[in-house]
């Protein structure tokens with residue numbers, strides 16, 4: 256019998272490999288040279304970049320939910336289970352687990368169905384597998400329209416850099432923008448950063464004092480949900496606690512809604528949902544508030560229309576709700592918007608081969624590929640492959656909340672089981 260092949264070198268692949276071992280499934284992981292289980296999120300070495308989920312919820316192993324806290328205790332002697340540790344510390348934890356994984360150092364380039372499973376062509380030869388888990392993350396972000404292709408414009412918020420010029424623009428105000436602002440201001444005392452996003456709002460902060468209470472959420476449609484959340488919030492329940500009340504049922508809700516309701520949610524509620532669901536650690540929120548109070552970081556609601564490259568970078572942007580265009584000059588721009596669709600043009604030969612060959616299709620909202628509730632990849636003909644599944648952010652459009660570690664490790668355990 257051929258093994259289960261797990262394609263990827265980040266936290267999803269690691270969670271799947273550890274889950275396979277726990278349930279006695281023989282697995283091989285196919286990961287690019289240098290991969291170590293940390294992936295994009297946990298490769299950062301900057302101690303200012305913190306987890307946005309507390310330590311007690313960050314075990315990478317579903318059958319041992321205290322694993323990360325135990326690892327911290329063994330390392331430091333003391334531990335704060337409700338604390339938000341630097342992601343670099345979590346990276347060390349993942350790296351240690353990665354050492355026990357049976358990994359082939361290669362990139363997967365193409366998959367072909369064959370009797371009894373799949374043939375995987377890799378940069379290091381072909382491999383047969385009975386089942387395959389795609390844990391390849393999402394492709395890098397593409398340049399927004401109108402943004403100059405210039406070395407001073409970075410699309411990769413986490414690419415290491417030594418020179419941090421004085422004046423910067425961050426496009427987007429997500430957790431990624433928060434990370435970049437903290438690093439930039441720590442590297443350069445006279446930094447002047449402008450952050451422009453559609454709503455001009457940071458993610459909310461974790462609030463351990465938040466009142467959750469009993470929230471009767473009416474889940475018939477997004478409109479009903481919003482109405483009951485609003486009622487709960489008006490009644491004194493914290494907005495973040497209200498969103499947390501839906502944590503366990505988000506996938507059911509998302510998959511149960513009509514496509515038009517999901518599209519409406521993405522259009523009108525997505526940024527509000529994201530800022531309540533993916534929150535800043537309390538100390539990160541304090542640091543970013545202090546930078547704003549000192550005038551080193553300013554956050555504006557608006558839309559960047561163009562960035563032109565000359566001696567400076569000229570940014571043309573439209574303030575929210577206004578017609579006239581404003582401009583400002585900066586020395587560098589970081590696009591902090593992340594991947595948001597456009598798989599066909601993405602720089603991933605494996606994904607392109609899957610789509611071109613009809614083995615996978617983009618999901619209805621084009622945020623990733625179409626999956627069924629059990630993470631089975633749906634082919635162009637509409638059938639779900641019984642032995643090809645995907646884990647992590649590629650499933651966002653199909654399953655919505657599937658990218659944080661608690662969801663990844665839970666799903667990993669379900670999908671690798673024999």
Ligand SMILES: Cc1cc2nc3c(=O)[nH]c(=O)nc-3n(C[C@H](O)[C@H](O)[C@H](O)COP(=O)(O)OP(=O)(O)OC[C@H]3O[C@@H](n4cnc5c(N)ncnc54)[C@H](O)[C@@H]3O)c2cc1C
Pocket residue numbers: 262263264265266267268285286287290293294295296297305306307308361362363364390391392393431603605646647648658659660661
């Ligand atoms: C900045 C950031 C911070 C986050 N913080 C938190 C947090 O605090 N708590 C939390 O719960 N979640 C957090 N998340 C969510 C995070 O996405 C997940 O926790 C997890 O890291 C996702 O990992 P992944 O393996 O799915 O994807 P990735 O990390 O993108 O890894 C994908 C891997 O697949 C490899 N790969 C791609 N193509 C191929 C191929 N063809 N062949 C072989 N390998 C391939 C890549 O090289 C890479 O190693 C954060 C996310 C980000 C981006």
